[in-house]
Amino acid sequence: MTHLDSRGLSLSTMSDRAAKYYREGVDLLLSAWPGAAETLDEAIAADPDFALAHAARARLHAIRSELAKARARIASAEAIVAQRGTERERSHVEILSLAINGQSAKALEQALAHAEIWPRDVLILSLPLGAFGLFAFSGMADHDQARVDLCERHAGHFDADDWWFLTYRGWAHAENGNVAHGRALAQRGYDLRTNNANAAHALSHAMYEGGAHDEAEQLIANWLPGYDRTGTLHGHIAWHSALGALERGDPERALAIYADYIQPSVSAGMPVNVVSDTASFLWRLKAYGHTVPAGLWEAAAGYSRRYFQNAGFAFADIHMAIIAAATGDRAAVEQRVAALTGLIEAGSLAAGPVVPAICRAALAFAEENYAGCTRILEPVAAEVVRIGGSGAQREMIEDMLLLALMRSGEAVKARALLDHRLHRRPSPRDTRWHALLAA
Incomplete structure (x- = not known):
């Protein structure tokens, strides 16, 4: 009997139980729902030679930044699929291996080619999509x-x-x-x-x-x-709610959401989410004129030191720089900028010069050098999209430029930017800022 995945593609397992748990586990993985790890483990237990189950488990380890476990698991999948697997399964495992082992450009190229032949192989099609x-x-x-x-x-x-x-x-x-x-x-x-x-x-x-x-x-x-709070997106989705509270001018509610769901001590999110959500929320809170309670920046810095110390992951780099700037660690920002500049010179930073520019602008903003911040950010504003993430996440950089313009006396430029934003997306906060500029 040929077993199929949830989109009708054949699976190299003879176990009904393994196929069933694999289908359920992949759907849980794709919905960021708790239980994916345990369900995929059941598939592997039912058929230890089921390569795709090992590969999906490796993908889940990678999502959680458990890189050593991810590499060990994908290596198992590669060994199995070389002996027992279809052409699709071998390609599937190879692409996940490339992604897990840091060869993202090659993984993207092969994922797109794979999708041309097997478009319904959703675990592979999912790799190019999403904010991350x-x-x-x-x-x-x-x-x-x-x-x-x-x-x-x-x-x-x-x-x-x-x-x-x-x-x-x-x-x-x-x-x-x-x-x-x-x-x-x-x-x-x-x-x-x-x-x-x-x-x-x-x-x-x-x-x-x-x-x-x-x-x-x-x-x-x-x-x-x-x-469930163990869900990888629990803290991040709460972050959206906290931003909503800031939008309507309710910092107390925003801070309550942060304390209950977002801060590192309570979040089970992916490290990239925890670092970026804490940095961007606290930055917004202060930039919008509210007080950041004592210890919150330091807690974010303490957590972030466990991750992303090496420069080269553009989205993480800018949030690491924001945390360092907010905690007065000028040397850390300068070291990251120097490392990023070296990567650019070596041709190995895909996002390019916009990344160290944002890091330098964040430092200037934190030091209240608003004219300097605008001089750095204005020339690269159109390139911010290169850092990845979502529009809501990148809006913090646009806010940085907007507030720097307002605070350095560039009212005409600030109004033009606000007019553009209000046309694109109505915002209570932008409406308040526009009225402030018009006063």
Whole structure:
């Protein structure tokens, strides 16, 4: 009997139990839902020679930044698939191995080629997609469009009720500016599988991009209690709610959400999320004129020292620099800038000069050198997209430029930027700032 995965592709296992747990485990992985690890472990226990189960488990280890475990597990998958596996499975395992072992450019190239032959191999198709996918972290300036193009290229291969594809297709469109269409797709994906953190995340992003801040907060308030705190996106989705509280001028509520769900001591999120969410929330809190309670920056710095010490991961680099700048560690920022400059000179930093520029601007802003911050950021503002992440995450850098313009007396430029933002996406905070400039 030939066993199939959840999208109809054959699996090299003779075990009914292994195939069943693999299908369930991959769907839990793709929905960022607790239980994926245990379910995939059941698949491996049922068939220790099931290469794809080992590969999916390796992918989950990598998502959690458990790199030693991920590399050991993918090595097991490679050894097995060389002896027992189809052409698709060998390609599948090889691509995951490339991604896990830091060869992201080659992994992206091969994932796209793989999708041309096996578009319904969703664990591979998922790799280029999302805010932290291979496209987002490729250094490309047009990665938002690239995700849309990839989804549309393969849309005909998916059923109209494929919850996973609807979620990522919707997120791609919303991030690329087609917000109404993206929201409708994400809503359909969410309705089909509500126990899907990626769908709740995609839908909240679409609402945010459309200026529906109250709806986004209500969605999260209703949905988050049903998502176990061990879920990898629990803290990050709460971060969106905290930003909503800041939008409406309620720092007390924002800080309560941060204390309960986001700060490093309570979050079970991926390290890249914990570092970026803590840095960006605390930066916004202070930049918007509120007090950061004693110890919060130091706690974020203490956590971040366990990760991303080596420069070269652009998205992490800028958040590490923001934490260092906020805690007065000028030397750490300067060391990171020097390391990033060396990588650029060696041709090995895909995102390019915008990364050290943002780090230097963050230091200037923290030191209240607002004119210096604007001189650094203005020339690279159009390149910020290269760092990856989502529009909501990158908005912090735009806020940095906007506030630096306001505080250095560049009112005309600040109003122009605010006018553009208000046209693109209504925001209570931008409306308040616009009124302040007009006074």
